[in-house]
Amino acid sequence: MDKRNKRKKGIVAAAFPHTIPVLTGYVFMGMAFGILLASKGYGALWAFAMAVTIYAGSAQFVAVGLMAAGFDPLGAFLVTLMVNARHVFYGVSMLERFKSYGKAKLYMIFALTDETFALHCSAKPPKGMSEERFYLAISVLDHLYWIVGCTVGGLIGGAMSINTLGIDFVMTALFVVIFLDQWKKKQNRTPALIGLGASIVCRLVFGPNWFILACMAALVILFSLFKKPLDREVRE
Amino acid sequence: MTTLEAIIMVAVFAAATFITRALAFALFPAGKPTPKFVVYLGRVLPFAITAMLVVYCLKNTVILENPHGAPELLAILLVAALFLAFKNSLLAIAVGTVAYMLMVQVLFA
Missing domain, CATH: 1.10.287 (Helix Hairpins)
Structure with missing residues (x-):
């Protein structure tokens, strides 16, 4: 058990530095989402539930508007498909890598957000470490950041009103940095x-x-x- | 909306999102060899998609009216300059976002 825990810690320690840009981005963005959702009458518990089950930045922002507009599941379904259409491409890019993965595969497909996808493309596991576990750690860490950000935003939004105008630029900044990194x-x-x-x-x-x-x-x-x-x- | 209706809406958002992420894996199962063209696409697409995502984030930028996309342009230049100068993505993202928020809330408001 001790040995297993140590190995787990090693994997998280190796994955964590790669996720720092996403940590900032997700906490900021998630908070903006939670605050916005709370302003429509859905508090922290809703933000938490949506972060856990939907886990998609832009789709969740669009969802806020749809939740405020009223009950229309078919419309919500079609709009979400369109907003997230780009994710089909991420799957295409990860087909070969995920091919050999075991139990974690389904979760990693679920958790393939823009930012996690970008990290899966740029981060490489240290020598000797299981590739599957390294990328799983990245996926789980990113998901946790998002859940924390959304929930905290819901709590803040329930307590006070804040001007978050422009906070979504964090996503633009994140992709600009990833673009420059790939450009090397x-x-x-x-x-x-x-x-x-x-x-x-x-x-x-x-x-x-x-x-x-x-x-x-x-x-x-x-x-x-x-x-x-x-x-x-x-x-x- | 009732609570039940809201729960159904959240489930629909979640299902639609998962479908887009799982579609490629459903079309090309792991047991069978993936078509070569799809493998090639998987190799070149990531770099094109990053560029597409930058444009996606900027899709609602107003260029023809005041302030003509100035906050976006200035903030992106700041992010790029900081990242290239200090090799620190955290610094570049945080400073760039705060600068952008100040521009749209105060400077160009």
């Missing part, structure tokens, strides 16, 4: 630029609500057109 590796740059160009063009052409779906289609088409040179570049 030369072979990532062409796909990154294709993604940047396609999403800007799609946003201008299709507007704020439809561009993610349009951009996903555009990316599949563009990447299939440039498969030969890109496949070689990424391999090298």
